[in-house]
Amino acid sequence: DIQMTQSPSTLSASVGDRVTITCRATQSISGWLAWYQQKPGKAPKLLIYKASGLETGVPSRFSGTGSGTEFTLTISSLQPDDFATYYCQQYSSYPLTFGQGTKLEIK
Amino acid sequence: EVQLLESGGGLVQPGGSLRLSCTASGFSFSTYAMGWVRQAPGKGPEWVSTLSSSGSNTYYADSAKGRFTISRDNSKNTLFLQMNSLRADDTAVYYCAKDPAGGSYPYYFDHWGQGTPVTVSS
Numbered sequence: 001d002i003q004m005t006q007s008p009s010t011l012s013a014s015v016g017d018r019v020t021i022t023c024r025a026t027q028s029i030s031g032w033l034a035w036y037q038q039k040p041g042k043a044p045k046l047l048i049y050k051a052s053g054l055e056t057g058v059p060s061r062f063s064g065t066g067s068g069t070e071f072t073l074t075i076s077s078l079q080p081d082d083f084a085t086y087y088c089q090q091y092s093s094y095p096l097t098f099g100q101g102t103k104l105e106i107k
Numbered sequence: 108e109v110q111l112l113e114s115g116g117g118l119v120q121p122g123g124s125l126r127l128s129c130t131a132s133g134f135s136f137s138t139y140a141m142g143w144v145r146q147a148p149g150k151g152p153e154w155v156s157t158l159s160s161s162g163s164n165t166y167y168a169d170s171a172k173g174r175f176t177i178s179r180d181n182s183k184n185t186l187f188l189q190m191n192s193l194r195a196d197d198t199a200v201y202y203c204a205k206d207p208a209g210g211s212y213p214y215y216f217d218h219w220g221q222g223t224p225v226t227v228s229s
Binding site for chain 2: 032034036038042043044045046049055087089091092093094095096097098099100101
């Protein structure tokens with residue numbers, strides 16, 4: 001199985017900051033990576049697919065890069081609504097696997 | 108608007124069974140693969156199973172193999188998850204989720220339901 005590891009686990013930042021979350025795979029997944037945002041008590045929401053594709057309706061301050069085993073999610077200027085937990089997910093092969101999450105907190 | 112509405116969760120004793128349902132609307136249900144993802148309290152999401160659009164291809168996590176069965180009724184726009192031999196570590200919120208393709212390849216999920224909680228406890 002492909003394991004996904006995110007860093008950091010927790011990130012403290014302020015409104016307006018630029019933040020980056022990293023996701024690493026234990027083997028190459030090409031660009032088959034998605035990013036989700038989850039708020040407490042809610043379902044995950046798709047932000048990015050195929051490493052860098054922005055889902056319809058997602059603000060352009062979110063961007064994704066990477067290929068192979070290393071990927072990043074960047075939020076260019078944090079907004080109050082962005083404080084949440086973020087997960088990466090590989091879909092190169094079954095079983096689909098998620099990272100353990102990065103909780104973005106208000107500093 | 109895509110809507111996915113899960114039902115069937117609840118409290119069940121270890122070794123018991125539950126059948127989850129997910130009713131879909133707002134898209135052509137029979138065109139897309141569908142899946143179940145669960146999330147234990149305080150943990151990240153864990154993929155459980157995916158079923159192709161036609162129902163002919165099924166994929167399971169090791170934790171679900173032999174105990175869970177995914178199925179669908181395209182005439183009723185409904186996805187099911189039959190869960191048998193439930194264990195305490197199956198306790199989680201179970202989400203129904205839509206795959207953006209037909210199910211020939213693994214994919215991400217572009218829409219999720221609100222989830223239904225399952226608690227396995229005596």
